[in-house]
Amino acid sequence: MTARASKGITLFWQIIVVASVIAGWELLVRSGAVNPILLASPSSIAFGLPNLFAATYNDLALTLFELFTGFALSIIVGVIIGLVMGTSDDLRGALFPYVTNVYALPKIILFPLFLLIFGFGLNLNIMFGFFHGIFPIALNTLAGMKQVKRSLIYAAMSMGVSGRALYAKVIIPSMMPSLLTGFRLGLISTLVGVVVAEELVATGGMGAVIIDAAVAFEPAKMYGAIALTAIMAVVVNQIMMSLQSKLDSWRVR
Amino acid sequence: MKTGKLRDLLQSTSILIGALVLWEVASATHLVKPLLLPSIPDTFSALAEILINGNIQAFGNVYGHLAITIYEICVAFAIGASTGFVVGVILGRSRSLARIFEPLFTAFYAIPMIVFYPIMFLFLGIGSASKIALGTVMAFFPMLVNTLAGVNQIDEEYVLLAQSMGATRSQIASKVIFPAAIGAIVVGLRFCAAGALIGVLVSEMTASQAGLGFLLIYSADLFRIPELYAFIIIAMLITIGVNKAFSIMQKRVSES
Numbered sequence: 319m320t321a322r323a324s325k326g327i328t329l330f331w332q333i334i335v336v337a338s339v340i341a342g343w344e345l346l347v348r349s350g351a352v353n354p355i356l357l358a359s360p361s362s363i364a365f366g367l368p369n370l371f372a373a374t375y376n377d378l379a380l381t382l383f384e385l386f387t388g389f390a391l392s393i394i395v396g397v398i399i400g401l402v403m404g405t406s407d408d409l410r411g412a413l414f415p416y417v418t419n420v421y422a423l424p425k426i427i428l429f430p431l432f433l434l435i436f437g438f439g440l441n442l443n444i445m446f447g448f449f450h451g452i453f454p455i456a457l458n459t460l461a462g463m464k465q466v467k468r469s470l471i472y473a474a475m476s477m478g479v480s481g482r483a484l485y486a487k488v489i490i491p492s493m494m495p496s497l498l499t500g501f502r503l504g505l506i507s508t509l510v511g512v513v514v515a516e517e518l519v520a521t522g523g524m525g526a527v528i529i530d531a532a533v534a535f536e537p538a539k540m541y542g543a544i545a546l547t548a549i550m551a552v553v554v555n556q557i558m559m560s561l562q563s564k565l566d567s568w569r570v571r
Numbered sequence: 572m573k574t575g576k577l578r579d580l581l582q583s584t585s586i587l588i589g590a591l592v593l594w595e596v597a598s599a600t601h602l603v604k605p606l607l608l609p610s611i612p613d614t615f616s617a618l619a620e621i622l623i624n625g626n627i628q629a630f631g632n633v634y635g636h637l638a639i640t641i642y643e644i645c646v647a648f649a650i651g652a653s654t655g656f657v658v659g660v661i662l663g664r665s666r667s668l669a670r671i672f673e674p675l676f677t678a679f680y681a682i683p684m685i686v687f688y689p690i691m692f693l694f695l696g697i698g699s700a701s702k703i704a705l706g707t708v709m710a711f712f713p714m715l716v717n718t719l720a721g722v723n724q725i726d727e728e729y730v731l732l733a734q735s736m737g738a739t740r741s742q743i744a745s746k747v748i749f750p751a752a753i754g755a756i757v758v759g760l761r762f763c764a765a766g767a768l769i770g771v772l773v774s775e776m777t778a779s780q781a782g783l784g785f786l787l788i789y790s791a792d793l794f795r796i797p798e799l800y801a802f803i804i805i806a807m808l809i810t811i812g813v814n815k816a817f818s819i820m821q822k823r824v825s826e827s
């Protein structure tokens with residue numbers, strides 16, 4: 319069997335799995351087994367999406383804005399922390415335990431502090447997302463620096479490459495796989511931070527739309543907003559994954 | 572080697588002490604508003620009062636809240652770990668199933684699970700059940716992913732060898748697959764526990780009347796700042812304890 323044929327079969331079964339989950343869910347609601355007030359049917363969610371999208375367009379844009387601002391900040395700070403830890407053994411010894419321990423901490427317990435410092439609103443959501451995003455980026459940058467082969471650096475140096483060229487031609491390309499993994503994980507983590515903050519203070523963004531709809535007891539709107547947020551997350555993640563494989567395709571394995 | 576470790580320890584301790592000094596200076600000189608940063612003595616006397624008295628005005632019985640949170644985390648961890656393990660082993664042993672489900676799980680994993688909490692809340696109410704539900708979902712995925720990775724890395728020749736010597740399915744599972752995958756499984760358990768912890772705390776902070784997450788958000792709402800810091804310290808200690816337990820377990824497993 320060719321690789322392409324087996325890929326097609328896999329895709330076929332994936333569609334079957336997703337379709338049967340949706341069909342089962344629809345049946346569950348239609349048959350009255352589950353109270354439709356608690357569980358909106360997939361068809362009603364789907365039909366409501368265009369209207370909901372028009373109504374929550376601003377919130378979706380706000381969430382995306384917060385996500386990418388937080389993500390950009392966490393790339394800058396995360397990469398710098400990673401590079402600093404990677405270049406100096408002393409600093410790595412001193413910083414590494416803190417970075418890994420804070421990474422392992424449920425960052426949510428520090429949310430009340432963020433609330434006190436940044437108050438309600440945009441800054442809070444961005445900063446909480448940023449705080450989630452730094453750690454995977456810093457740790458993967460560090461891991462990437464460890465992956466740079468000494469022999470490659472020496473070979474380039476012996477051929478007279480130095481300074482900026484050494485970084486551009488040898489070090490950064492070698493770090494690329496780890497860096498990109500870090501960026502993707504950082505993006506997902508930033509989204510978690512942003513959405514959690516939005517849900518907890520509910521001043522704007524998709525998290526707030528979800529919570530407001532739940533509090534106002536509008537299940538159709540709530541399910542629609544959850545679906546929109548989930549679709550957004552999946553799309554953003556898929557874009558990062560295809561970017562990752564595209565930027566990395568030149569590598570000889 | 573030994574001196575390097577000692578030096579690292581010295582350096583990280585000096586950072587910690589530096590941070591504490593900075594904290595005290597910043598709060599004593601009112602460089603940071605006391606509303607944001609209580610002094611160290613205030614914080615630790617609040618912590619001591621919480622731990623010794625147990626019963627704090629406006630918060631009720633703190634140990635009761637802690638017991639609820641720990642109960643929810645344990646149940647979420649138990650359900651998430653067992654289901655994640657079983658699904659991980661099934662997917663790991665069947666290449667075609669893994670090919671179908673792995674991309675679906677990867678895509679699903681990108682969604683912040685917290686968005687599903689309102690659904691759980693709608694079905695299960697404000698009590699422990701909805702917290703356990705979110706904790707379970709957040710515990711399930713890391714367990715699944717790591718179990719799958721552990722089972723996948725097994726050298727197929729070992730399985731074939733055991734089969735050719737007449738081992739049964741359950742013997743292969745317990746004597747070949749499990750020992751080879753145990754390292755990854757323990758890593759999975761660690762992330763699984765972290766997931767349960769985060770899920771329970773987030774949902775307690777979103778909507779609840781009890782638990783450590785409730786105390787964290789409620790003390791901020793009431794501007795009881797020393798108490799807030801004390802609760803954060805308690806939450807950190809619980810996390811560090813859990814992490815330590817799992818890293819000891821990891822070391823034991825990798826040594827054996």
